[in-house]
Amino acid sequence: MNNHKLKQKLDFRVESLISTQNIIIQKYNYVGWLNNFPSELKSLAYRLLYSFTYISEAMTDSMLINTIQNLSCDLHNPSSLSEWKDFINGVAFAPVRTNGLNFSDSGNLFVGKVKKLLQLDEECIIGNLDEIVNLICDGKKVILVDDFVGTGDQFDQFILMLKESNGSYKKSCLENLIYAPLLSTARGYKNITSMHTQVKFSPLHIISEDYSVLGENSIFWRGLTKEGRAEKITQIVEISKQLRVEDSLIFGYKDLGLGLSFQHGAPDATLPIFTHSAGNWVPLVGG
Structure with missing residues (x-):
């Protein structure tokens, strides 16, 4: 051309x-x-x-809502507004922590977006690793929200930090942890699903190698x-x-x-x- x-x-x-x-x-x-x-x-x-992909704030918000709706169908399959509210009240949302004790910038942003878009109460947002461990080990679903997963390295760090943060941690508790970014590369999807089999990894879209200039x-x-x-x-x-x-x-x-x-x-x-x-x-x- x-x-x-x-x-x-x-x-x-x-x-x-x-x-x-x-x-x-x-x-x-x-x-x-x-x-x-x-x-x-x-x-x-x-x-x-x-071939560049630009995702506006409006599209980001729409994708985030779709991500949560998809999870609700997988976990609860609500057929009415009251059942949707039951689903929302039965889960908690948290960002992914990376690099020591800092939240990832996008994780912080997305927790704020979820709170605003879904009109959540403050208690639905989890603020520290210790609390995440307590909730998932008590059987409550915790949804980690984020924009993008590349290789999955940050999630590896997060799981290690989670393990070290609380003496109550057990690997079986991860069955109640859901990681729901908007996008994940195929490489990141493969790495996370093979390394962290207990976690439900549920990106809205998976980016194939065709979207890499090296593909x-x-x-x-x-x-x-x-x-x-x-x-x-x-x-x-x-x-x-x-x-x-x-x-x-x-x-x-x-x-x-x-x-x-x-x-x-x-x-x-x-x-x-x-x-x-x-x-x-x-x-x-x-x-």
């Missing part, structure tokens, strides 16, 4: 995104970002932008030959090095290679070429 046709398709897609998702241009600066690229690299820029059937390189895909990958590496991105991070955390951002921020699995903001480089979205 030549640059002109790709740009036409890109313009249509961006206009559709703006009209349907009410994107704030300051959050999704596609014009400024495209201007980073000289003419000989415009083809790369158009391809990267055309064998990547959506970013449709229509290109193997040699053409290799050329685009090399161009990403060269630009990233010019931006002084660490070699290990050029394709995002552990080479997940995604083009993805929520309105509240991009996960570390997203290529820095989309989020880098140093010097004269204009980021597409905030990191």
